[in-house]
Amino acid sequence: MKYSQATNYALHTMMFFVALPTGKTIGVQQLAELQKLSPTYLSKILTKLVKAGMIESSPGINGGYTLTRNKADLSFLEVIHAIEGTASLFHCGVGHAQQGCLIEEVMTTAEQHMEEYLKERKLVELVDQNPSVSHMVNVLDTSAR
Amino acid sequence: MKYSQATNYALHTMMFFVALPTGKTIGVQQLAELQKLSPTYLSKILTKLVKAGMIESSPGINGGYTLTRNKADLSFLEVIHAIEGTASLFHCGVGHAQQGCLIEEVMTTAEQHMEEYLKERKLVELVDQNPSVSHMVNVLDTSAR
DNA sequence: GTAGGGATACTCGGATAATGGGTGTCCGAGTTGACAAGG
DNA sequence: CCTTGTCAACTCGGACACCCATTATCCGAGTATCCCTAC
Numbered sequence: 001m002k003y004s005q006a007t008n009y010a011l012h013t014m015m016f017f018v019a020l021p022t023g024k025t026i027g028v029q030q031l032a033e034l035q036k037l038s039p040t041y042l043s044k045i046l047t048k049l050v051k052a053g054m055i056e057s058s059p060g061i062n063g064g065y066t067l068t069r070n071k072a073d074l075s076f077l078e079v080i081h082a083i084e085g086t087a088s089l090f091h092c093g094v095g096h097a098q099q100g101c102l103i104e105e106v107m108t109t110a111e112q113h114m115e116e117y118l119k120e121r122k123l124v125e126l127v128d129q130n131p132s133v134s135h136m137v138n139v140l141d142t143s144a145r
Numbered sequence: 146m147k148y149s150q151a152t153n154y155a156l157h158t159m160m161f162f163v164a165l166p167t168g169k170t171i172g173v174q175q176l177a178e179l180q181k182l183s184p185t186y187l188s189k190i191l192t193k194l195v196k197a198g199m200i201e202s203s204p205g206i207n208g209g210y211t212l213t214r215n216k217a218d219l220s221f222l223e224v225i226h227a228i229e230g231t232a233s234l235f236h237c238g239v240g241h242a243q244q245g246c247l248i249e250e251v252m253t254t255a256e257q258h259m260e261e262y263l264k265e266r267k268l269v270e271l272v273d274q275n276p277s278v279s280h281m282v283n284v285l286d287t288s289a290r
Numbered sequence: 291g292t293a294g295g296g297a298t299a300c301t302c303g304g305a306t307a308a309t310g311g312g313t314g315t316c317c318g319a320g321t322t323g324a325c326a327a328g329g
Numbered sequence: 330c331c332t333t334g335t336c337a338a339c340t341c342g343g344a345c346a347c348c349c350a351t352t353a354t355c356c357g358a359g360t361a362t363c364c365c366t367a368c
Contacts, residue, residue, distance in 0.1 A: 001148050003235045003252070004312060011248050012239065027339070035239060041314050047341070060322025061338045076251060090148045094157065094180060102271045103156050106221060107148070110266075114259035121255075126247045149351065172300070186353055192302070205361025206299040 007083045009035060010045050011123075014079050017055060017067045018123045019134035025064035026137070034136060045083065052082035077118040152228045154180060155190050156268075159224050162200060162212045163268045164279035170209035171282070179281060190228065197227035222263040 012035055020026055028046065032039040046065060049055050054074065055065045090107035127133050157180055165171060173191065177184040191210060194200050199219065200210045235252035272278055 001146055001152075001229050001234065002232075003146050005238070006312075007146075008235070008237055008239070008248070012237075015248070029339090038314065040316075043340075044314090044342095057340060058322085059320070059340045062323070063321080063339045065340090076255070084146050087147075089146065090153070092153055092157075093150070094153070102275055103153070103160070106263075106266050106271070110221070110259045110262045113262045114255045117255045117258045118251075121251050126251070130247055151351075174300090183353065185355075188301075189303095189353090202301060203361085204301045204359070207362065208300045208360080210301090 001089070003080075004084065006045050007080055009037065009042060010049060010079050010083045011076065013042070013045065014049070014054065014074065014123055015126060015133055016137050017065070018071050018074060019127045019137045020067065022071070023066065025058060025062075025066045027064040031065075049079070049082055052078070054078065054082065071124050072122060074123045075119050076121050076123065077115055079123070080118060146234070148225075149229065151190050152225055154182065154187060155194060155224050155228045156221065158187070158190065159194070159199065159219065159268055160271060160278055161282050162210070163216050163219060164272045164282045165212070167216070168211065170203060170207075170211045172209040176210075194224070194227055197223070199223065199227065216269050217267060219268045220264050221266050221268065222260055224268070225263060 013031055016026070016031060016034060028039045028043050031046075032042045035042070046055070046057070050057055050065075054067070054069050056068050057063065057065050088108055089111050090104055092101035092104040094101065158176055161171070161176060161179060173184045173188050176191075177187045180187070191200070191202070195202055195210075199212070199214055201213050202208070202210050233253055234256050235249055237246035237249040239246065
């Protein structure tokens with residue numbers, strides 16, 4: 001069991017969105033450039049984030065993606081759920097007659113402990129902690145556009 | 146990201162071991178019968194559990210597997226680690242210049258919260274909670290052997 | 291009676307598919323803004 | 330000056346291919362116990 005690479009990309013991408021001045025839009029190419037990955041693949045991830053309601057897209061020239069949510073509210077858990085889905089990590093397929101599986105019960109509780117933590121941690125904390133992120137975004141904003 | 150089915154099998158299997166009277170041995174066929182899965186595949190899982198040091202195997206007729214560890218000490222986490230490995234769930238492959246990835250830091254901390262809980266929960270708790278498990282093992286023990 | 295040799299019932303491990311999800315690319319379609327040509 | 334058409338830059342979505350881990354099966358090898366036969 002491992003987190004998918006897409007989740008990693010999504011978290012980094014959302015970091016940049018939080019670091020971006022509020023209301024500004026940024027394109028796929030620039031986001032891909034920052035993370036050194038292919039724009040086409042990143043766009044797949046972005047559509048998932050759009051469907052989750054965290055960002056929205058504006059087509060056409062000078063289009064791009066904008067953060068729709070309040071920066072302070074954006075938690076790690078929301079981003080992860082947007083990519084990995086909200087399904088439980090563990091599901092017992094065995095019969096188990098009438099009552100549910102006790103093992104599954106323990107596993108989901110453990111998972112909830114992890115999610116509880118990820119729900120508390122907000123992306124904006126890391127941006128405050130590491131100013132170089134907003135620096136990267138702003139430099140790119142003035143040069144390429 | 147999901148837990149593998151093998152982990153589910155391993156947890157159920159270890160449950161039966163804990164429910165079994167101390168020192169007794171049980172074969173792959175009987176364990177497979179209890180969980181309705183193929184013996185050959187289950188044996189692959191059992192070898193992992195053997196390498197992890199939780200059970201040991203005795204070849205030959207009347208052979209089988211025996212629990213080597215103290216029942217009370219067997220935690221969920223140990224079984225999971227035996228199957229899934231102890232590697233971290235999240236690893237950031239991006240460059241990040243000098244210092245480490247802050248996102249990775251948060252993710253591993255979250256993971257530790259989950260593991261902390263899984264380390265506390267012992268398999269024997271569930272056996273005490275659900276007596277039918279030991280019943281299943283004992284019935285099988287007298288009939289087929 | 292005792293020793294030796296199958297037969298049997300197990301585990302062990304490698305080789306080998308089949309399947310599915312993650313990862314990544316390509317291409318056509320739709321949308322918007324800028325610009326230029328024509329009335 | 331206004332309208333209209335064209336072009337460029339961008340997002341969107343489907344289709345497709347590739348790789349790899351999981352899942353699963355098959356088979357031969359090793360091993361211990363039991364039993365039967367031969368001496």
